[in-house]
Amino acid sequence: MxxxxxxxxxxxxxxxLFGSLAFASGGGSVIAAKPLGVEKDATSFTQEINTDLLKVLPFKDSRDFKNAQKGFIARGEEVIKDKDGNIIFSTKEFDFMQNLKKKAPATVNPSLWRQMLLVNIAGLFKVHDHIYQVRNYDLANLTIIEGKSGLIIMDPLVSAEAAKAALDLYFEHRPKKPVKAVIYSHSHVDHFGGVRGIVNDDDLKAGKVKIFAPYDFMENAIAENVMAGNAMSRRASYMYGNVLPKDVKGNIGAGLGTTTSAGTVTLVAPTNIIKEDWEDHVIDGLHFEFQLTLNTEAPSEMHYYIKEYRALCPAENVNHTMHNLYTLRGAKVRDSKVWAKHIDNMLLKWGDKSDVLFAPHHWPSWGTQDIKKHVAQQRDTYKFLHDQVLRLANHGYTMDEIGDMVKLPAELDNNWASHGYYGSISHNARAIYNFYLGYFDGNPAHLHKLPPEPAAKKYVEFMGGADNVIKQAKNTYAKGEYRWTAEVLSHVVFAEPDNQQAKALLADTLEQLGYVAESGPWRNFYLSGARELRTGVKAMPTPNxxxxxxxxxxxxxxxxxxxxxxxxxxxxxxxxxxxxxxxxxxxxxxxxxxxxxxxxxxxxxxxxxxxxxxxxxxxxxxxxxxxxxxxxxxxxxxxxxxxxxxxxxxxxxxxxxxxxxxxxxxx
CATH class of the missing domain: 3.30.1050.10 (SCP2 sterol-binding domain)
Structure with a gap:
């Protein structure tokens, strides 16, 4: 049996959701290799790339730092533990960043460093007279909305332990009232997994707590990662840098947040499903207006507006980053046109009525004009990518060509929230091409290509053998041509898996690519690949x-x-x-x-x-x-x-x- x-x-x-959360421990055979070396410093070329960014991006703009710290009340406990004393989340893990302040080290893209300094600000914050958030107690924010007689909790994090700790921090500084309702803004685990940390079975059974969620929530909350779950989970271990040390040469976070909690994932079925495009509900005396936004950042998602507080929540469709139209862990490509259209409809209906905008990630925006500008820039970021990819595709350009051709206009490029700290222009552009045209670029030479291993052996043979390829790769590495160096060395590694010289040089190359990456997931992928080349595949315990x-x-x-x-x-x-x-x-x-x-x-x-x-x-x-x-x-x-x-x-x-x-x- x-x-x-x-x-x-x-x-x-x-x-x-993130796959990296899925395994209690690694099983089966684990491939470990003799270490090929340790992390390297940034080369002169890497330093030059990162230094040049300081000259072209608006680093003097400090508004995000003011907004991210606005309303700060208390940091609270720095280490969250489960009932057995195991650490499930620590706000201290990334303190090395705050200690270095705003000066980015040579091994980190300064734009990503700036973003992660903002994301790392942890604690309880006052968003509005009756809206509070606990940030950086997990990947997402816990939002507490004060109703007429109790509390309405939005998006209760990944795990019950983290959600409880966040709510306890709120209760240390605000009156303790019962939870009357919970809102799941969408079907990703960091927005529902901690629900039992804030509600109890007795209240649920007695009907004292209503749970609101968008249409088809339960199916999508579970289904996304089942069929391809093992592959998705393994790739997510790269995307979130699970195997990396948390330091300036390793994991500094994922752009959207720092990392995920490792506690108990729970789920309580919704009592109220938002089924119509627009629905109004009174929740604990407050008038909520909901907008159903299916097939955007999640297949099941919704925005809402609180009339009495003139407060708008765009779920995860509006952030302080360019989000993923395709996530590198692997998932179905998201519809950028629909995404932008839903944002525009939200802007049209509530833009002029909003004094504060808050979301389940990052920090709020205040003031009607600033909110409208921020929302419009997010809308235009996704719509611009959509339209330009299809324009270039209709000119005959291929997916990989388009990935390098699309550049944001100056108005968006100078907007920090349009930068790819979580998504990227490159892989999002490819995603849009794939969404409409699939992976095939129409060139029959690419219709039935050899798989990686046999192709790699042929490439290396045609390039004069492994020794010659490595010799040439050393030259391109010395010139800072890291993308090409990585491509050719990967062929050598797949042709000769035991070639230690090729693996060591490929590791060094991927590392430099990680050091200049603006996207947190890109950085984690590059550095995880470098680490695996150096130390082999090692099983690591992860939450279940x-x-x-x-x-x-x-x-x-x-x-x-x-x-x-x-x-x-x-x-x-x-x-x-x-x-x-x-x-x-x-x-x-x-x-x-x-x-x-x-x-x-x-x-x-x-x-x-x-x-x-x-x-x-x-x-x-x-x-x-x-x-x-x-x-x-x-x-x-x-x-x-x-x-x-x-x-x-x-x-x-x-x-x-x-x-x-x-x-x-x-x-």
Whole structure:
């Protein structure tokens, strides 16, 4: 039954917004190598690139620093721990940045350094007479809105422990009132995962707490990372710099926030779903106007406006950074045209009525004119990218060409919030091309290219062998031509994985690219790649999001669909079977159908099923959470097997187990 349990655990461990949160520990084989060296200093070329930015960007503009510190009340506890004393978040980890103040070290892009100084400002802040935020207690902000008799909490962070600590900080300085409502602005885990840290079961069961969320929230809150969850999670370990030390040569944050908390991810289903494009609701005596903004930064997202406070929340569609139209961890490309249109509709409806704009990331904006300007610049950033990518595509330029061609106009380039601290012009432009035209650029020579390993061997052979490539790469590295150096050396590493000289030089090259990257995720990708080349793939413990709340809210269809993703067709050749499931507590019937090396599932129990498994969804959840094995369930009567025995076990033997710590920068 070990394999059967492993199947369930694998499904569970794929459930995370950021993926990097998904695994309790690395499993399977781990490739470690003899260290090839340590982090290097910035080269003269890197220093020159970063120094030149100081001359062209408006670093004298200090308004963001004033706004980020405005209303500061208290920093609160610097280390947040779980019930067992484990540190789940620390505001101290990035204090080395504040100690250096505003002078960026040579190993960090000064624009990214400025952004992360702003993001690192932590504590409780007064946004409005009746609106408060706790910032940098997690990746997102906890927003507390004071209603007529209680509190309305927006976006309760990633974990229950972090959310509780944030609310406790608020209660240290404001009257302690009951939580009357929670708002999930969208379906990403940093906006709902800590909900049980601020509400309790008794109040939920008694209906004392309403939970508002956008249409299709529950499906999207869980579904995004299930099917490709293992690959997405591994890539997210690069995107968020999980393996990197927190210092000036390593992880300084991710542009959107510093990092994520490592506590317990929870989920409570919404009681009120916003289904219409525009809806009005009275919540604890306050008039909320909601705008549904599906398929923007998240597939399920909404804006809202509080009439009495003249306060506007644009969810995560308006930030102090260019966001991702495509996230480097891997996800479906987002619709930039729809994104910009929803921002414009929000501006049209509430722009002239707003005195304060607050969001689940970064710091607020105050004053109607400043708000309108900020919102319009965010709208125009995404719309400009959309239109220019398609203009160039219709001129015949390809995805990679366009990624290097698009430049923001001066009005937007001089706007800090249009800079790519989280997204980037380069990969967002490619995302728009892919959204409309796919990955293929139309050149038939690119239609059926060789995979990386065999192609790499051919490249190296054509370039005169590994020694010659390394010799030439040393010259281009010495000239500061890092992009080309990385490309050619990657071929050598994939052709000769044990070539230590190539790996060492590639690591040095990726490191310099990381030092000049303006995007936090780009920096983390480059530096993570360099570290992996130097030290090998090493499993690291990461938090487990496989909480009962997440498991219990997964649909049976989702679980069975994921099982199909794991089917190894070679092991299923010639096999045919039908397995029925009868979940007696939820009155759900499903049938799994294996034929043609393909696993389908359908609602309903087929009469000709070979095997019928009668159990409860609660039993299945307990198996998934590791509280019960299938053998134990059969023995204690929680699981009854009717018809042909052993079919489910046979099916289990056809399923792949996914290795999390797979190689990325080496074959």
């Amino acid at each position: 070990k394999r059967e349990l492993n199947m369930a655990v694998t499904i569970l461990l794929s459930l995370s 999001t496989a909480s009962p709340d997440i498991v219990q809210n997964m649909s049976a269809t989702m679980l069975l669909d994921y099982m199909a993703v794991r089917l190894n067709p070679e092991k299923a050749v010639g096999k045919k079977m039908k397995i029925g499931f009868n979940f007696t507590d939820t009155n759900e019937l499903y049938t799994l159908i294996l034929q043609n090396s393909t696993l389908n599932n359908r609602i309903g129990l087929d009469d000709d099923a070979d095997t019928r498994i009668v159990t409860t969804r609660v039993t299945l959840d307990n198996i998934m959470l590791g509280k019960l094995t299938i053998a134990e369930g059969v023995k204690n009567g929680a699981i009854k097997v009717e018809g042909t025995k052993g079919k489910f076990k046979e099916l289990q033997g056809m399923l792949d187990d996914f290795e999390f710590w797979f190689n990325i920068v080496t074959p």
